[in-house]
Structure formats: structure tokens, C-alpha cells
Amino acid sequence: xxxxxxxxxxxxxxxxxxxxxxxxxxxxxxxxxxxxxxxxxxxxxxxxxxxxxxxxxxxxxxxxxxxxxxxxxxxxxxxxxxxxxxxxxxxxxxxxxxxxxxxxxxxxxxxxxxxxxxxxxxxxxxxxxxxxxxxxxxxxxxxxxxxxxxx
Numbered sequence: 001x002x003x004x005x006x007x008x009x010x011x012x013x014x015x016x017x018x019x020x021x022x023x024x025x026x027x028x029x030x031x032x033x034x035x036x037x038x039x040x041x042x043x044x045x046x047x048x049x050x051x052x053x054x055x056x057x058x059x060x061x062x063x064x065x066x067x068x069x070x071x072x073x074x075x076x077x078x079x080x081x082x083x084x085x086x087x088x089x090x091x092x093x094x095x096x097x098x099x100x101x102x103x104x105x106x107x108x109x110x111x112x113x114x115x116x117x118x119x120x121x122x123x124x125x126x127x128x129x130x131x132x133x134x135x136x137x138x139x140x141x142x143x144x145x146x147x148x149x150x151x
Contacts, residue, residue, distance in 0.1 A: 005033040009048045019049040036067035072107040072114035074150050077131040081120040088141050089128035095143030
């Protein structure tokens with residue numbers, strides 16, 4: 001973990017009444033600085049906040065927006081909620097993965113794109129909805145058009 005990240009964690013921890021309350025913001029700080037949260041980062045955050053590593057692991061594994069491996073420069077999250085499924089999300093996900101020659105959850109070999117299935121991104125009114133680097137898009141039905149747009 002970079003020294004600047006350690007300093008940010010200490011700063012974040014000082015803003016909360018307990019160190020445990022700073023866990024989520026500390027993990028976000030790591031991801032912002034490092035691009036993802038490694039097992040070593042989890043241990044370092046737990047140590048800095050005087051928590052068990054299992055506490056940090058539990059939080060990081062619960063929230064799907066924490067990258068547990070290096071993501072691509074562009075991350076496409078395809079909503080997997082019922083409404084999006086009924087409006088073509090599975091076909092969109094399959095089309096993206098087929099076009100990029102990867103499986104859901106994987107990153108292209110060149111590190112350009114990661115495609116993930118997300119339980120819900122809270123955009124049912126735009127079904128099927130996606131997020132591209134956390135920006136909402138929808139409805140999105142054409143995988144090729146989306147990939148051309150983000151190229």
C-alpha cells in the first residue's frame with residue numbers, strides 16, 4: 001500500500017467516533033489510490049483500524065463495487081435484476097462477453113474492459129441498465145453499439 005494511502009486511512013479514521021466506523025471509507029480510500037483492494041490491502045486496513053482481517057474481508061466481499069482484482073480501464077456493470085432481465089440484460093451481457101471474448105467478471109487480456117454482472121444498479125426505469133465506470137446508461141440493448149461508444 002502506498003504511503004499516501006496509509007495517510008488517508010489515518011485521516012479517515014480520525015473523522016469517526018470508532019475505528020470500526022471508518023472501515024468502509026478506508027476501503028474506498030484504498031481503492032481510489034490503488035485501483036483495487038488486494039488481500040494485503042485488506043490486512044493493512046484492518047491493522048490500521050485495529051480490527052480483525054476477517055472484518056475487512058467481510059465488508060469488501062459484501063460490496064460488489066470493491067474490485068478484488070485489477071479491473072480494466074473501463075468497467076461495464078450489467079444489471080441482473082428481474083426487470084432488467086425481462087428487458088434483455090442477459091442477451092446484452094452475453095453479447096458483450098462474446099464480442100470481447102471473456103466471461104462475466106473477467107477483464108480483456110489487454111486490460112481495457114471488465115464486464116460484470118451486478119445484482120441491481122437501481123435504474124429499473126432504464127431497463128436493461130448498465131453502468132460504465134459508475135455512470136448510468138439505459139436502456140442499453142445493443143452490445144456492439146455500447147462497445148463502439150466507449151472505444
